[in-house]
Each structure stands twice: as structure tokens, then as C-alpha cells.
Amino acid sequence: RFDRLPPGPAPNLLLGNLLQFNIKEAYKYYLELSEKYGSVATIWLANTPVVIISGYQALKETMIGLGEEFSGRAIYPLLMKSTYGYGVLSTSGHRWKEMRKFSLATLKNFGMGRRSIEERVKEEAENLVEMFKKCEGSAFSPADMLLNAVSNVICSIVFGQRFEFEDPQFKSLLRTVNTYFAILSSPLGQIYNIFPRLVSLFPGKHHELFKDLEEAREYCKCEAQARMNSLDPSSPQDFIEAFVLKIKEEKDNPKTEYNFDNLISVIWNLFSAGTETTSSTVRHALLLMMKHPDVQERVQREIDEVVGQDRWPSTEDRQNLPYTEAVIHEVQRHMDIAPIAVPHKMMCDTEYNGYVIPKDVMVFPLLSSVLKDPKLWKNPNCFDPENFLDADGRFQKNYAFVVFGMGKRACLGEALVRIELFIFFTSLLQHFTFKAMVPPVELDTTPTNCSFGRMPRTYECYAISRK
Numbered sequence: 108r109f110d111r112l113p114p115g116p117a118p119n120l121l122l123g124n125l126l127q128f129n130i131k132e133a134y135k136y137y138l139e140l141s142e143k144y145g146s147v148a149t150i151w152l153a154n155t156p157v158v159i160i161s162g163y164q165a166l167k168e169t170m171i172g173l174g175e176e177f178s179g180r181a182i183y184p185l186l187m188k189s190t191y192g193y194g195v196l197s198t199s200g201h202r203w204k205e206m207r208k209f210s211l212a213t214l215k216n217f218g219m220g221r222r223s224i225e226e227r228v229k230e231e232a233e234n235l236v237e238m239f240k241k242c243e244g245s246a247f248s249p250a251d252m253l254l255n256a257v258s259n260v261i262c263s264i265v266f267g268q269r270f271e272f273e274d275p276q277f278k279s280l281l282r283t284v285n286t287y288f289a290i291l292s293s294p295l296g297q298i299y300n301i302f303p304r305l306v307s308l309f310p311g312k313h314h315e316l317f318k319d320l321e322e323a324r325e326y327c328k329c330e331a332q333a334r335m336n337s338l339d340p341s342s343p344q345d346f347i348e349a350f351v352l353k354i355k356e357e358k359d360n361p362k363t364e365y366n367f368d369n370l371i372s373v374i375w376n377l378f379s380a381g382t383e384t385t386s387s388t389v390r391h392a393l394l395l396m397m398k399h400p401d402v403q404e405r406v407q408r409e410i411d412e413v414v415g416q417d418r419w420p421s422t423e424d425r426q427n428l429p430y431t432e433a434v435i436h437e438v439q440r441h442m443d444i445a446p447i448a449v450p451h452k453m454m455c456d457t458e459y460n461g462y463v464i465p466k467d468v469m470v471f472p473l474l475s476s477v478l479k480d481p482k483l484w485k486n487p488n489c490f491d492p493e494n495f496l497d498a499d500g501r502f503q504k505n506y507a508f509v510v511f512g513m514g515k516r517a518c519l520g521e522a523l524v525r526i527e528l529f530i531f532f533t534s535l536l537q538h539f540t541f542k543a544m545v546p547p548v549e550l551d552t553t554p555t556n557c558s559f560g561r562m563p564r565t566y567e568c569y570a571i572s573r574k
């Protein structure tokens with residue numbers, strides 16, 4: 108069955124290629140493999156083959172050209188724990204398509220009819236600025252406040268409510284998401300995904316996480332159940348209500364995907380995917396501003412000229428803030444938050460480049476290989492906003508900006524993320540100058556934990572009011 112897989116290093120019978128690389132920095136090893144074996148290569152994680160696709164051309168040919176074939180999701184054990192195999196991240200073809208279509212449309216609708224998504228983001232940005240003001244004069248870690256603000260946006264869309272910073276239920280949900288991502292990106296998560304039964308036998312943080320995930324699921328269930336009992340079908344107020352309406356409309360269709368289990372999973376998919384990623388990106392952005400005070404100053408100058416100090420920034424300002432836009436994109440490129448995207452799985456036996464990748468084989472789209480490709484970027488290895496500026500200082504898109512993945516399974520939160528990053532970043536820099544506790548040269552901006560996702564470093568900083 109595996110005769111015609113792409114080439115790769117010789118695996119050991121039991122452990123595959125696991126002993127040949129540092130699991131914490133797995134994606135760096137995958138990059139080396141692409142140099143040695145080309146744009147498609149195979150590695151073995153114990154007895155599971157994984158095909159790694161690298162380079163813009165190969166990713167385009169597979170994720171887009173052969174989009175249907177490459178569109179499965181590899182629900183590896185840790186992800187399974189959090190999604191229960193349903194929802195948007197479901198593996199089965201028809202199921203995820205319906206859930207994705209519904210989620211995208213509903214996210215968009217909630218941005219139009221009711222309070223717009225931008226209004227919700229602005230409210231959180233204003234609260235965030237107030238919270239930062241209270242920290243003036245002393246060094247503080249912005250991490251929890253950012254997590255809180257970003258998460259409240261998705262909460263107001265999904266649950267129809269925002270939470271206060273101190274709310275114990277909210278704190279517990281956020282802790283769960285935070286630990287989930289930390290473990291997912293750590294060697295423990297990687298090893299758990301390969302040997303779930305074995306790792307389960309040992310004590311460790313993962314047991315706490317599973318307990319927390321169970322509690323989070325219970326909370327989502329209660330919220331959903333309450334809506335099932337009290338929905339006013341004439342005007343669904345939040346994402347859950349829109350879904351419940353669908354469940355009721357389709358109750359006589361035996362093949363429907365709109366059921367209670369799928370609802371719970373989709374709620375959790377959106378909440379977890381929508382919280383950690385965006386807040387980590389803003390956290391990384393502030394760190395980079397402290398490392399590069401010249402860039403911070405130039406962004407502030409641009410904001411001062413276009414927006415001033417008497418009103419809040421809005422997305423309409425985006426076109427007049429080319430440098431700021433370039434900086435935000437460059438933060439994302441530099442951070443490279445999901446070096447192997449979210450693993451895919453083959454939907455059927457597929458021939459590519461003379462090799463045959465069998466059905467169900469796991470595929471890692473190596474986004475890093477595109478985001479750091481010296482042929483595609485002016486300055487791929489450092490933080491340099493020039494990567495997104497043309498000779499006249501205008502913002503310049505680059506097709507190699509693949510931080511959200513490519514094709515049928517690309518991130519469905521991209522539109523929301525663009526609004527969030529812009530409003531949060533500009534509102535913060537309009538009000539504050541960020542300074543580190545050490546001189547910029549001593550700041551390390553390399554994200555940590557590089558096995559699955561990359562997390563920004565934790566740090567304390569000063570937010571100095573600009574007024």
C-alpha cells in the first residue's frame with residue numbers, strides 16, 4: 108500500500124524517524140527534508156507515514172489543484188479530545204463541508220444585520236486600552252488581558268455575551284484553551300499524538316487538560332440546551348441560536364448534520380481556534396514593537412497623521428495606513444504561528460509528481476517553507492515590514508503570505524482576524540508606547556515551542572501613555 112510514497116529518510120522498524128530529530132523543533136527538520144528530498148517527502152512517526160508538502164508551487168498544486176483529494180482532516184488524538192471528531196474539524200467529507208459553509212455564512216451575517224463584528228471588536232479594544240491604562244507606571248504581562256479581549260469578540264458572536272475579566276466561568280474556559288495550545292505545541296502533545304494509550308498511563312499535565320476540556324464541553328452543552336428550550340425562531344441573536352434554528356428546521360431529515368453533537372463541537376472549534384491564535388499574534392506584535400522602536404515610532408506617526416488622537420481607528424482607515432498594514436502582515440509572517448497548518452488527510456489514493464499517496468495518509472502542508480522562502484521575500488529571515496511595501500511605500504500583497512493555509516481547509520476566521528488585528532494593534536499604539544524591561548538588543552523575539560504551533564514568548568512590559 109505504501110510502495111509509491113514520496114522519498115524520505117529510512118525509518119526504524121518501531122519508532123520510524125522519531126529518533127532522527129528534535130521533536131520540539133520538528134518543523135525545522137521538515138524544512139531540511141524538503142531541501143534534501145524535494146517538495147514532497149515522507150517521514151514516519153512511529154508506524155504512521157506522513158507526507159510533507161513544501162514550497163509554494165507544490166502547495167498550490169496539492170491544496171488547490173488537487174484540493175478535494177487533499178481536503179481530509181487528520182484528527183490526531185489530542186485534537187480528537189477537543190472536537191470529538193465532529194464540527195468543522197470533522198474528517199468525513201460531507202460533514203465538514205456543511206459545517207464550514209454554515210459557520211462562514213453565520214459569522215458573516217452576524218457582522219451585517221446585528222451589531223457589526225467591527226463594533227464588537229472596537230468595544231473590546233476600548234476596554235483593553237482602559238485595562239492597560241490601569242497598569243501604567245509598573246511592568247505587567249499583557250498576555251491575559253489580550254486573551255480576554257480577543258476571546259470576548261468570539262464569545263459575543265457565539266454565546267451572545269461578553270464576560271468580565273474576573274468571571275470564574277470565563278477564566279476556566281480561557282485556562283483550558285491556553286493549556287490546550289501549550290500542550291499541543293509541546294513535545295508532550297507531539298508524543299501523546301503518536302502514542303496516546305502509552306502516554307495516558309503516565310501522570311502529567313495532559314490529565315488536567317482532559318478534565319478541563321470535559322468541563323468546557325459541559326458549559327457549551329448547557330448554553331446550547333438553554334437555547335434549545337427558549338429560542339425565538341424569528342430572530343436568532345447569536346451563533347448558537349442560528350445553529351439551533353437549523354436543528355429545528357431539519358429535525359425530519361435523517362441525514363442532517365445539524366444535531367446537538369455537531370453544535371457543541373462547532374462552538375468549541377470557533378472558541379478555541381478564535382482565541383489563542385489572534386491574541387498570541389497581538390502579543391507577538393507588541394514584543395516586536397519593543398524590539399524595533401523605530402518601527403513602533405513610524406507606525407505611531409502614521410496613526411497620528413491619519414487617525415489622530417480624538418477618535419478610535421476603524422477599518423476604513425486601513426487603506427490610508429499602508430505602513431501599519433505592512434507591519435501587521437510582517438508580524439504574522441515572522442511569527443509563522445502554524446508551521447505545518449492543521450494536519451490534512453488524503454480523501455483517496457492520489458497520484459502526485461509520480462508518487463502515490465494512499466487514502467487516509469496524513470499530510471503536513473509546510474507553510475513555513477513558503478513564509479521563509481528567500482525567492483519570495485525581500486528579507487525572509489528578519490522582521491522587516493519592507494517585505495510588504497513597494498518602492499513607493501504602498502502596501503503590497505504577496506501571494507506567498509500563506510499564514511492561513513491554502514485551499515478548501517484554509518482558516519475560516521481570516522476575515523475576522525484581519526479586523527481584530529488591525530483594530531487591536533492600532534488602538535493600542537494610538538494610546539501607548541511599549542517598552543521592555545531590558546534594552547531591545549537583549550530581547551529574544553523567537554517564538555517558543557515549535558512542534559505543532561509556535562507560541563510567542565511571555566514577557567512583562569511598560570505601556571507608557573502617549574496623551
Ligand code: HEM
Nearest residue numbers: 195380381384385445448449510511512516517518519520
Ligand atoms: C492569527 C489568527 C489565525 C491564524 C494565523 C489561523 C491559521 C489557521 C490555519 C493555518 C489553519 C489550517 C489551514 C489548513 O489546514 O490548511 C486554520 C484553520 C482553522 N481556523 Fe484559523 N487561524 C487564525 C484565527 C482563527 C479564528 C479567529 C477562527 C474562528 C473564527 C479560526 C477558525 C479556524 C477553523 C474553524 C479552522 C479549521 C478549518 C477547517 O478545518 O476546515 N481561526 N487556521
